[in-house]
Amino acid sequence: MAVTPDALRKNLADLYSHAGVSGSCLQTGSLVMNHDLPYSDERVANFAARVNHLVSGYESVDRPLWQICAGFENFRLLILSRGSTRLSVLLTPAAEVDLVAARATRLLMELEMLPTPTSATAAPPVLASKPEAQPIQREAEGPPMMKRAEFEKIVTGLLSRVTGQAQAAKLIQRAMSKETTPINGELKRDDARRIGLAILDYVPNRGKRDALSSEFLNTFDS
Amino acid sequence: MEAASGHAMSQGLLSVKETIRIRLGPNKEIASACAPVFEQAHQEEARMVIYEAGYLKDYLDEFSSLLMTGSPEFVSITEAGRQSSYRYARNGETAILLTLAHQGVDQILSDLS
Numbered sequence: 001m002a003v004t005p006d007a008l009r010k011n012l013a014d015l016y017s018h019a020g021v022s023g024s025c026l027q028t029g030s031l032v033m034n035h036d037l038p039y040s041d042e043r044v045a046n047f048a049a050r051v052n053h054l055v056s057g058y059e060s061v062d063r064p065l066w067q068i069c070a071g072f073e074n075f076r077l078l079i080l081s082r083g084s085t086r087l088s089v090l091l092t093p094a095a096e097v098d099l100v101a102a103r104a105t106r107l108l109m110e111l112e113m114l115p116t117p118t119s120a121t122a123a124p125p126v127l128a129s130k131p132e133a134q135p136i137q138r139e140a141e142g143p144p145m146m147k148r149a150e151f152e153k154i155v156t157g158l159l160s161r162v163t164g165q166a167q168a169a170k171l172i173q174r175a176m177s178k179e180t181t182p183i184n185g186e187l188k189r190d191d192a193r194r195i196g197l198a199i200l201d202y203v204p205n206r207g208k209r210d211a212l213s214s215e216f217l218n219t220f221d222s
Numbered sequence: 223m224e225a226a227s228g229h230a231m232s233q234g235l236l237s238v239k240e241t242i243r244i245r246l247g248p249n250k251e252i253a254s255a256c257a258p259v260f261e262q263a264h265q266e267e268a269r270m271v272i273y274e275a276g277y278l279k280d281y282l283d284e285f286s287s288l289l290m291t292g293s294p295e296f297v298s299i300t301e302a303g304r305q306s307s308y309r310y311a312r313n314g315e316t317a318i319l320l321t322l323a324h325q326g327v328d329q330i331l332s333d334l335s
Contacts, residue, residue, distance in 0.1 A: 039289065050281065067298075067300040070296070072282070072286055072291035072294055074291050098328075
C-alpha cells in the first residue's frame with residue numbers, strides 16, 4: 001500500500017468529521033503507518049502488533065474478518081481490515097459506531113485504490129506520524145487569484161463548525177491584517193491557501209483541526 | 223491460542239437457524255441456548271464458539287490494558303456470512319449471539335441484553 005500524506009489526510013478528514021472519533025491507527029500488517037492515538041509510539045506499536053495478531057489468527061483459519069467492534073467501559077474500539085491493512089478507530093461511547101464504520105470502510109477502500117506514486121514524485125510513506133496540514137501540490141491549479149469574499153466564505157463555513165461566526169470573522173480578520181501586502185478584493189491562491197491553513201491552525205482539537213484543514217484543501221483545490 | 227476454525231461454519235449452526243443465542247454461566251457452562259446448539263452435529267462448533275468467547279476476551283483485556291479503555295464489555299466480529307457477538311457481564315456470565323445478517327452495534331447490544 002502506498003500512502004502519501006496528502007491522500008491520507010484527505011481520507012482521514014472524512015472520518016474525523018464524525019463526533020466521537022478520538023483517534024485512529026492505520027497499519028499494514030504490524031507496521032504502523034499513521035496514528036494519532038494519545039499514547040507513545042511504542043505503546044501503539046505494541047497495540048498494532050496485537051491487532052495484527054488477532055486478525056491474522058482468524059485469517060489463518062480461513063476466516064478473514066471485515067470488522068471488529070469492541071466495547072469497553074470508557075471507549076469503543078473499531079478495527080477494520082482489508083487485505084493486510086488494518087484501521088483501528090477509538091471512539092467515545094456516544095459515537096455512532098455504524099456510521100463511523102461505514103466511513104472507515106470507505107477510507108480503507110480508497111486507500112487501497114490509491115495509485116502508487118512514481119519514483120520521481122513519490123512522497124515517503126507516512127510512518128507513525130500525525131497528519132499535518134500541508135498544501136497539496138496539484139498539477140493543474142485554478143486561476144491564480146481568488147476573491148476575498150469567496151475565501152472568507154469557505155473559511156467561515158469551516159470554522160463555524162467549531163466556533164461562533166463572530167469569532168471566525170475575528171480570526172480571519174486578524175490573519176488578514178498580519179499580511180504585509182494589503183489584501184483588497186482578491187488574493188493570490190497560494191496566499192489564500194497559506195492563510196486559510198494558518199487560520200485553521202487555531203482550532204485547538206487536533207483531530208478537528210486536521211479534518212477541517214483537509215476539507216479546506218479539498219474545497220480550495222476543487 | 224488460535225482462532226476458532228471456520229471449518230464447520232458454512233454447514234454449521236447458522237445453516238439451520240439464522241440467529242443463535244447462547245448464555246454461559248461464570249464457569250463457561252451453557253446456562254441456556256437455542257435447540258440446535260445441543261444437537262450432536264453442532265457440538266464441535268458450539269464448543270468453538272464458547273472457546274472463541276474466551277479467546278476474544280483475552281485480546282480485549284490486552285487492548286484495555288494498552289489503551290486504558292476500562293473493562294471489556296462486548297465484542298462483535300463480522301466476517302463473510304456471519305456475525306459473532308459476545309457480551310461479558312461483570313459476574314462472569316457471557317451472552318453470545320451468532321447471526322447470518324450483519325447488524326449494527328445498537329441492535330447487537332439490544333439483542334444481547
